[in-house]
Amino acid sequence: QVQLVESGGGLVQPGGSLRLSCAASGRTFSSYAMGWFRQAPGKEREFVAQISRSGDTSYNADSVMGRFTISRDNARNTVYLFMNSLKPEDTAVYYCARRIGSSSSNPADFDSWGQGTQVTVSS
Numbered sequence: 001q002v003q004l005v006e007s008g009g010g011l012v013q014p015g016g017s018l019r020l021s022c023a024a025s026g027r028t029f030s031s032y033a034m035g036w037f038r039q040a041p042g043k044e045r046e047f048v049a050q051i052s053r054s055g056d057t058s059y060n061a062d063s064v065m066g067r068f069t070i071s072r073d074n075a076r077n078t079v080y081l082f083m084n085s086l087k088p089e090d091t092a093v094y095y096c097a098r099r100i101g102s103s104s105s106n107p108a109d110f111d112s113w114g115q116g117t118q119v120t121v122s123s
Helices: none
Strands: 004-007 010-012 018-024 034-039 046-051 058-060 068-073 078-083 092-099 117-121
Touching: 004 092, 018 034, 018 092, 018 117, 034 068, 034 078, 046 068, 046 078, 046 092, 058 068, 078 092
Parallel strands: 010 117
Antiparallel strands: 004 018, 018 078, 034 046, 034 092, 046 058, 068 078, 092 117
16 A cells, blocks of 8 residues: 655635645555545545556546646656646645546545645635
């Protein structure tokens, strides 16, 4: 089981940017696709983005298309989420996770969830 630690969250004004990082332990990081999810208070966990093992393909949710970019550095065992043009509705706890199943967006097909990092978009 890999351990994941998210960081980089904080308070940002609407239209601002943040970069989230997710550091993974262990030597199998490059063997798995990775994903970012988010959960706002009172809502279900929501898919944000996913990236392939090598990093050559990625997939974003419609709600963040054109604003968020997922990337990874396998040499550093780290996956990133670059968030631009942030909106108040992006406020949530953001989690990274390892994909173990066939779906690229269903939380049930991911494991090794980190503790999350809070992103708050507010003026």
